Amino acid sequence: SIMPATLSAISNGARHGILFKGGVHLENLGNLQAIALDKTGTLTKGKPEVTDLVLRKDVNEADFLQYVASIENYSNHPLASAIVRYTKNKYSTELLKPENMEDISGYGVQAYLDGVQWKVGKAEFVGREEVEQFQNGIALDFAKQGKTIVFAKDNKGIAGIITLKDVVRSETITAIEALKQEGIYTIMLTGDGEKTANAIASESHVDAYIADCLPETKVDEVKRLKEQFGTVAMVGDGINDAPALATASVGIAMGEGTDVALETADVVLMKNDLPRIAEAVKLSKKMNRIIK
Numbered sequence: 001s002i003m004p005a006t007l008s009a010i011s012n013g014a015r016h017g018i019l020f021k022g023g024v025h026l027e028n029l030g031n032l033q034a035i036a037l038d039k040t041g042t043l044t045k046g047k048p049e050v051t052d053l054v055l056r057k058d059v060n061e062a063d064f065l066q067y068v069a070s071i072e073n074y075s076n077h078p079l080a081s082a083i084v085r086y087t088k089n090k091y092s093t094e095l096l097k098p099e100n101m102e103d104i105s106g107y108g109v110q111a112y113l114d115g116v117q118w119k120v121g122k123a124e125f126v127g128r129e130e131v132e133q134f135q136n137g138i139a140l141d142f143a144k145q146g147k148t149i150v151f152a153k154d155n156k157g158i159a160g161i162i163t164l165k166d167v168v169r170s171e172t173i174t175a176i177e178a179l180k181q182e183g184i185y186t187i188m189l190t191g192d193g194e195k196t197a198n199a200i201a202s203e204s205h206v207d208a209y210i211a212d213c214l215p216e217t218k219v220d221e222v223k224r225l226k227e228q229f230g231t232v233a234m235v236g237d238g239i240n241d242a243p244a245l246a247t248a249s250v251g252i253a254m255g256e257g258t259d260v261a262l263e264t265a266d267v268v269l270m271k272n273d274l275p276r277i278a279e280a281v282k283l284s285k286k287m288n289r290i291i292k
């Protein structure tokens with residue numbers, strides 16, 4: 001049965017925008033040793049904007065964007081939406097209908113346009129070697145600025161790159177510092193590459209980060225953290241975070257996240273309000289003292 005102290009803490013939480021799907025989750029937060037956080041949409045706003053375009057010499061910008069946007073139009077990744085939005089704003093061209101479109105989760109998209117195969121996505125997806133040859137590895141400079149680079153390859157190699165930047169939420173640093181103050185180890189997990197991950201991790205003040213995570217890698221990391229630390233929370237917003245949310249001692253979803261994340265989580269931050277986590281930890285510690 002649920003203790004009166006727990007009940008009052010849960011209803012207090014709900015009034016302040018943090019929803020617990022059971023008293024045990026609130027109690028667990030008081031014992032939290034480590035917290036893993038997804039990058040895109042959790043530490044950052046999750047609404048990336050196109051910042052730079054670098055094209056191969058023979059490539060025309062309007063054509064390039066029309067092709068890439070036509071393919072990305074069939075993906076629902078936040079990067080894809082940003083590229084389509086940018087293209088439509090800059091050129092009022094009609095989008096084309098690609099053939100054999102494939103969306104490969106965590107890597108990118110591929111399709112045929114006018115009989116030519118296009119691959120649009122991360123370096124590992126289009127080919128590391130070609131990426132390094134493209135403009136003397138210019139992509140590295142962008143990655144160091146915390147930008148995500150989308151590579152677009154046609155039948156002649158990399159046709160161009162589109163860089164996008166997603167800004168860290170204004171309350172992220174406060175939230176991370178408050179968790180560290182409670183003695184909790186903070187670690188960022190992301191599908192993005194090493195250099196971009198490094199830049200966003202230092203902007204966010206997290207203790208550590210792991211780049212190039214596939215959804216399964218996030219699960220493995222949460223398992224490893226549980227072995228090392230004990231009680232571990234995972235915070236995320238995407239479909240790709242759901243398995244890790246289920247694996248954590250406490251799964252925490254961003255309120256504006258996808259339905260799957262909201263259903264899987266034990267705790268929901270109704271207004272995406274990250275600082276509420278540390279407040280709930282403090283509340284839980286106080287409550288656990290009253291119960292004992």
Ligand code: ADP
Pocket residue numbers: 039040072075077079080104105106107108109120121122123148149150189190191192193213214238240
């Ligand atoms: P995150 O964990 O950062 O939310 P994802 O696991 O969704 O990232 O994707 C990992 C990486 O794969 C992205 O950073 C991007 O480089 C690439 N990617 C995935 N889907 C697409 C797409 N539709 N268009 C371009 N790039 C993509």
Ligand code: MG
Pocket residue numbers: 038039040041042236237238
């Ligand atoms: Mg995300």
